[in-house]
Amino acid sequence: MRRNQLSDRMLACSTSRYSHHLRFAVPALAALCFGAGAAAQEAAPTFYADALPLFEKNCAACHQPDGPRVGGITAPMSLLDYTQARAWAPMIRNALVTGYMPPWGAHERHRGEFKDERYIDEAEKALLVAWVDGGALEGDPAQARRQDTAASSGTAMPESGWWIGKPDLEVQFEQPVEVADSVEDWQPTIQMPVPEDAHAEPKWIAKAELNPGGPWVHHIVSSHMGVGVPGRGPFTYPEGWGVLMPEDPFITVNMHYHKNPGEGTAVTDMTKAGFVFYDDGAVIDHVVETNLLPHNGWTIPAGDPNFKVTNTHEIEEDIFLLSMGPHMHYRGKAMRYEVEYPDGERETLLWVPDYDFNWQFLYEYEEPKFLPKGSVLHLSWWFDNSANNRFNPDPSAEVVYGPETTDEMANARIYFAPTTKRGIVVGDAIPQDVLDTAREEDQRRRASADLLVLGEDDLSWLQE
């Protein structure tokens, strides 16, 4: 177990008074740490003995040859390959030190709470940084101990081309959507026709996946599938949780395209959606509901580096909270969901200290969280409208709530369900209230299509 020994030593070294040399002089430091007997080259971390197992564990889920598309984007290199890893070494160091990779927004304090979380251990990070600083040495391929990459988080794209497995229903645009040269931001509402007779009666969605046509799809909103954005995989509801999809000739989606405009930048997009339904006889106890919890009415002053807005939302019946999805735009800096229980006790549900618009995660509880009636959500958003924010489109502008990426948003989407079990048997008659709600939701989205209203960044709630 050479790797473990080495990382233990790295730890021992990094707590020593030599630690500040670690980044610059690994071979020399290693010699110091390992004693005079160890030759410097042997002690310096190498790709095969040290870095590769850590790349496999922390990175290869995405950074593998023909890596998976995560909501439309693919990692730019394989880290299972020495030549590529070496070429990217300085970037790897930077991505690790800044916390940009592995991509994940929830603070370390939430470790263990959310599905598909991505944290890298400090000792592992230190070892990878040491590998880069030591010259990104190759080492001996015979020392590679291939781990089962797939085990690191289900990464091999299944043959069907869908993470959810072969869908029961697949839909796509009637024809490819032309995203013209001039487009920078464009948010059309588009219908995907459901193949004739493919969906003649309402069905319960167990899993749903949006398959964006490419990286220019910034995000997609659909009543049935939640939100498809970079960094977000398919929607898989817990056993016994579902969303009703009414029988319908169309699936309506609100697209958000974003790319650099200019000659030759036009693309055509063919986004698809796939659904897996519950089988007859399954029992739906929890009908999933969602709420965007948008908050507006504030103005971010020009140049303000740390502008905070807050909002509250009362929980009106006992619920299980399934997931949280903070949403801001380029000036978004940090976001927090707190709950105040009826007895006054407060708990932080989600703290995203370094919000990144490019990675819009949905934080899904491993175990849905019980929130009793009378609890109050306290929601806080922080914005950086200064020139130091490298994503800021215009630090000299005052900014208000609006749909363009140059405007801002302060949304705190939640998915939840009442705790009272419905006991709906799939295949039996669907309770009228559930049918009505599902149809209304769909109609609202459809109606808004005529107005060319804009999805998650949609302002239809303003008229309600």
Ligand code: HEC
């Ligand atoms: C969930 C998938 C995923 C995981 C896990 C992941 N990456 Fe990435 N990585 C990406 C994607 C997608 C990109 C390209 C988009 C971007 O740069 O934001 C990327 C980009 C990068 C870049 C280029 C950054 C830049 O500034 O251009 C580096 C370096 C990198 N990753 C290193 C790592 C390392 C090291 C790990 C593991 C510790 C890791 N990544 C884990 C998906 C992932």
